Amino acid sequence: MNAIQDISILNLCLSFIALTIPIAGFWYFRVGLTKATLIAVARMVIQLSAVALYLEYIFEKNNPYLNSAWVVVMILVGVFTTLKRSNLNPKMLALPLIISAVTSIVVIDAFFLGVIINLPYVFESQYFIPISGMILGNAMNHNIVGLNAYFEGLTTNQNLYYFLLINGSSKKQAVNPFIVRALRKALNPMIANTSVMGLISLPGMMTGQILGGSSPATAIRYQIMIMLAIFTGCSINLMLSIILGNKTAFDRMDRISSLVIRKNR
């Protein structure tokens, strides 16, 4: 395998020229996304540059506390982004979501890093940070869809929930149709994506590893493992978020709190 071809700063700057094509399209169709795109790209460049500096430091130190602190930061950013994007009340749901994210990361990292990759040192920054990050990033996207579908469904279709509840169902039974809908909505795209992996989508981790000099066989083994880790991690995180969120989003009479969805959209 050849060593990876580095990208010079000048060439990286040139790559921004590609953006002129979508921006021209936005201008032509009067989409109104130009400003948002430029801000998003600027943020990405600043964030990734800062992260690159920080990760270089973290990778060099390879300290379990520092590595864990970085994962905690990722968890907190992910949880508050999820709450903001799905219009949910942080006072009610931040703690359940943090517990869910921490639990899913502990379970997934312990199993996949400790048992499957069989690392002697689970907090090894080279594995612990990118794999935790991939799981948390995916979990955030699926939680936004799933939690929004769940709590929006419960508040906009209260008739069904209360019909079941008053007619003798437990809260657990009465919320079940809403959980089913939310899990299907959140996880179906990932199942579809998994089923066509390698055919119409070349996974990022595999591509990265091949570019980094790994053999395709090793890259594919890692890719299969990471797909399983992401699917399991996202599912655990979302199901646990709903289960724990149910403890705080209802009152003692099992009424849905009117505060669970934020009004100021």
Add this chain to the structure above:
Amino acid sequence: MFEIEVNNLAKYFDERIIFENLNFVAQKGQKVTITGASGKGKTTLLRILAGIAAPDKGSITFNNQIFNGQTARALRQQIAYLPQGIDLMVNNGVELAQLLHIDYKLSIPYLEKLLLQPSIIEQPFAAVSGGEKQRILVSLILSLQRPILLLDEPTSALDKNSAEKLMNLIWSNPKITMVSTSHNPEWEKRCEQVIRL
């Protein structure tokens, strides 16, 4: 059999008084209806009785047992409830029966007494009329065989004949204690107690 007691109940929306100092007792087996113009709080009162709306003052007891967080689950297992505006976002009666954890076939005798073909339970709600849907829901909740009925405008979508059949069905069971809301004069006439808001 259950007795339902409403004690000094009050409900306000912002500064507006919906009702205040409301007291009544639905005795065991009694059929009670709440009447009043639209916006007077009939549905709100029924929702408070079902424990899905909170009163600002007062309490509800079922057989002297106060309705609160500790007793809600057990007491709700004694209640069958028909809401108003029955868009439940489920496909048909069979699916709803599954969600209620009952065999949909239990509703067939009730459907027949309410002048419906048993097969209607399998038809999509989108393909049946409002009156048929209301009778399907009534049949399903009656299949629960509960001693307390809370019915919100149970005849609102029914013609005179179907409403008569529904009244006959409910009044045929003297063990059921019922609190309902209604604008139907015939329904009101049959009730042993009428609460005017």
